[in-house]
Amino acid sequence: MxxxxxxxxxxxxxxxxxxxxxxxxxxxxxxxxxxxxxxxxxxxxxxxxxxxxxxxxxxxxxxxxxxxxxxxxxxxxxxxxxxxxxxxxxxxxxxxxxxxxxxxxxxxxxxxxxxxxxxxxxxxxxxxxxGVKYRMKQHARFLRHLAHAEEYGTAGVAELARSTGSGFTADPRVGPWAGVIRRDEAFAERYVRTDPERYRVMVTGMARLLFDRDTVxxxxxxxxxxxxxxxxxxxxxxxxxxxxxxxxxxxxxxxxxxxxxxxxxxxxxxxxxxxxxxxxxxxx
The missing domain is CATH 3.40.50.1820 (Alpha/Beta hydrolase fold, catalytic domain)
Known part of the structure; x- marks a missing residue:
């Protein structure tokens, strides 16, 4: 394509x-x-x-x-x-x-x-x-990913992403960039080098601002x-x-x-x- x-x-x-x-x-x-x-x-x-x-x-x-x-x-x-x-x-x-x-x-x-x-x-x-349950589900997904990233680092997230074909929807641990990590080695290298605190703030802000209401x-x-x-x-x-x-x-x-x-x-x-x-x- x-x-x-x-x-x-x-x-x-x-x-x-x-x-x-x-x-x-x-x-x-x-x-x-x-x-x-x-x-x-x-x-x-x-x-x-x-x-x-x-x-x-x-x-x-x-x-x-x-x-x-x-x-x-x-x-x-x-x-x-x-x-x-x-x-x-x-x-x-x-x-x-x-x-x-x-x-x-x-x-x-x-x-x-x-x-x-x-x-x-x-x-x-x-x-x-x-809907309210949708918002709660999305926030829980990001929290699950951040917990994994905090425990294993972005290097651990990248390793997990490469070891599975699952996306963020199916397995929150791999995060929103899992597919790009698998396909783009240069991106994966930048991802692994990301400052942990900067990454946490970025992902937290993404979750808060994407899903900030109990409707659409x-x-x-x-x-x-x-x-x-x-x-x-x-x-x-x-x-x-x-x-x-x-x-x-x-x-x-x-x-x-x-x-x-x-x-x-x-x-x-x-x-x-x-x-x-x-x-x-x-x-x-």
């Missing part, structure tokens, strides 16, 4: 289908690779990507520090994730695009829409990640309340995708449509049809 260097970070991406551009922010938490649209959770069952490529140019990619994309050792923010998406649109020559987020990808899509509304035709926010993290509600971008919100229903998170987006977005259908009734037939219906009504 092709790659693009965006803000100094290699990004693996794929373009499929034809029609207006649809930039898709992958599900999968800290392992948000483009395969998530076919292999992760509900998306495997719904086959959304297969249907969407019939009418849209679907742009999928590995989020930075995920899949085969690169990364950088820094306190990562939602703005950094959104900047990757804007950079990919620039690289491909698309001035405007529809956005779609799955799971945690909803946060990045919404942050991008707030920051660059002139680049966004509409957005589909499918099963947004959020990322965009501020006051910014969403003034955002004139059409949005379709589709609820999830588990500890990481609380229905309250989807209702929050419905409440905050002035031009939101809420698909009030339980997850069990979101099928391979009904879900792609509803998404396509929404996109068709928002212009090209």
């Amino acid at each position: 092709p790659t693009a260097v965006i803000d100094g970070i290699s990004t693996r991406y794929e373009v499929a289908g034809s029609g207006p551009p649809l930039l898709m922010f992958s599900p999968g938490g800290f392992d948000s690779s483009l395969e998530g649209w076919r292999e992760t959770g509900i998306y495997r069952r719904l086959r959304l990507l297969d249907r969407l490529t019939e009418r849209y140019t679907c742009i999928t990619f590995d989020r930075r520090e995920s899949g085969q994309s690169g990364g950088r050792l820094e306190r990562i923010s939602w703005a950094d994730y959104a900047a990757q998406g804007v950079g990919l649109l620039d690289h491909l020559g698309f001035e405007r695009a529809h956005l779609m987020g799955g799971c945690v990808g909803c946060s990045t899509a919404a942050v991008l829409a707030v920051a660059r509304p002139e680049r966004v035709l509409s957005m589909v926010l499918y099963s947004p990640a959020g 993290p990322g965009p501020e509600p006051e910014d969403l309340l003034t955002l004139d971008v059409p949005a379709l919100v589709v609820p999830g229903q588990d500890d990481s995708h609380a229905p309250s998170a989807a209702r929050y987006l419905e409440e905050c977005l002035p031009l939101a449509e809420y698909w009030n259908v339980p997850v069990t009734e979101q099928t391979e037939t009904s879900a792609p049809a509803r998404v396509l219906e929404f996109l068709a009504g928002t212009g090209e």
Whole structure:
């Protein structure tokens, strides 16, 4: 698959289908690779990507520090994730695009829409990640990683990352940069040399600022309340995708449509049809 260097970070991406551009922010938490649209959770069952490529140019990619994309050792923010998406649109020559987020990808899509509304035709926010249990789970994940790093050092973290194929979502001990450590020896060497206190502060700040609320993290509600971008919100229903998170987006977005259908009734037939219906009504 092709790659693009965006803000100094290699990004693996794929373009499929034809029609207006649809930039898709992958599900999968800290392992948000483009395969998530076919292999992760509900998306495997719904086959959304297969249907969407019939009418849209679907742009999928590995989020930075995920899949085969690169990364950088820094306190990562939602703005950094959104900047990757804007950079990919620039690289491909698309001035405007529809956005779609799955799971945690909803946060990045919404942050991008707030920051660059002139680049966004509409957005589909499918099963947004959020809720009090989600926040608690994310903070616990970072704490588990920091405990391991404190006991074994960054060298021990790097050694563990190289010895397993698990990502941060599956095994918090390996940390958010595990994939980059495995693929990039120069990055791994810099990682191992990082001052322990500097590393602790950076990771602590990342956890606190990425997951700072008991609903959908990322965009501020006051910014969403003034955002004139059409949005379709589709609820999830588990500890990481609380229905309250989807209702929050419905409440905050002035031009939101809420698909009030339980997850069990979101099928391979009904879900792609509803998404396509929404996109068709928002212009090209």
